[in-house]
Amino acid sequence: MTDKSIKALESETNNNMKALASNTSNAIKTLELNTNDSVDTLEKKQNLMSTSFGVKTQKLEGILNSSMTGLQQQITNSNKRVSMTACVNSHGTHQLSSYKVVKFDNIKVQYGVNNLNRFKSDGKFIAEMEGMYIVSAWIMSSSVNAEFGIYHNGILISNTYISSDGGHYNTATGVTAIDLQTNDTVWIGTIHSMQIYSFDRSCFTIVKVK
Missing domain, CATH: 2.60.120.40 (Jelly Rolls)
Structure with missing residues (x-):
């Protein structure tokens, strides 16, 4: 193999290594972006679920309190x-x-x-x-x-x-x-x-x- 062929092979190898490094870097960045988006989406869903659960809990507490108040009033009235x-x-x-x-x-x-x-x-x-x-x-x-x-x-x-x-x-x-x-x-x-x-x-x- 001549010196010219060796240099051409080295150049091609370097180019392939650079391309691989670039592709790997891009893939990592894409993965990081997707991961961040997934984490943000998950956090938003968790926040929405927490908010919804809190609202439903408050409504349930309100219904229970109202029912208890009504029941107590009925008991009071029945005893009058x-x-x-x-x-x-x-x-x-x-x-x-x-x-x-x-x-x-x-x-x-x-x-x-x-x-x-x-x-x-x-x-x-x-x-x-x-x-x-x-x-x-x-x-x-x-x-x-x-x-x-x-x-x-x-x-x-x-x-x-x-x-x-x-x-x-x-x-x-x-x-x-x-x-x-x-x-x-x-x-x-x-x-x-x-x-x-x-x-x-x-x-x-x-x-x-x-």
Whole structure:
């Protein structure tokens, strides 16, 4: 092999080594860039997951706190006493025409009822607390075909007939259970025109039982 051939081989070898070194360097840089991008992407995903998890955790805590507050309020409400008994205050008898509200304006006993003045004024009980209530009324009358009903928000729930021959006083009692929501109204109303006897012979009772 001549000197010229040896030099050509050396030159080619050097060029190949330089090309290999350059390619290796470029490959390393590309790998580093890809690795950095992957790390950045992974960190972003981790941050997003952490943020999302934190938000979901806060929402869950909010829901749990709200549920616990609501449950505690329900327990508190269920333990509160609400009851009232009131009677017709006017002495003797008084006449009411059909579909009139009976006013029981003589409050005998009450627990947990605040709007007594309105009840005494218009005869309508307004629920200040939701729950299951027992509603009852007993009325004495001597009118023929005397009949009264228990109304819930203007809807007749039950009606009670008082048997009478028109010459003697008789008493009848109506009782029902009503699931009341806050601000619901309950009252006793006449079905037919009738006389109502007072002296604590005609009364209304409502009791929250749950």
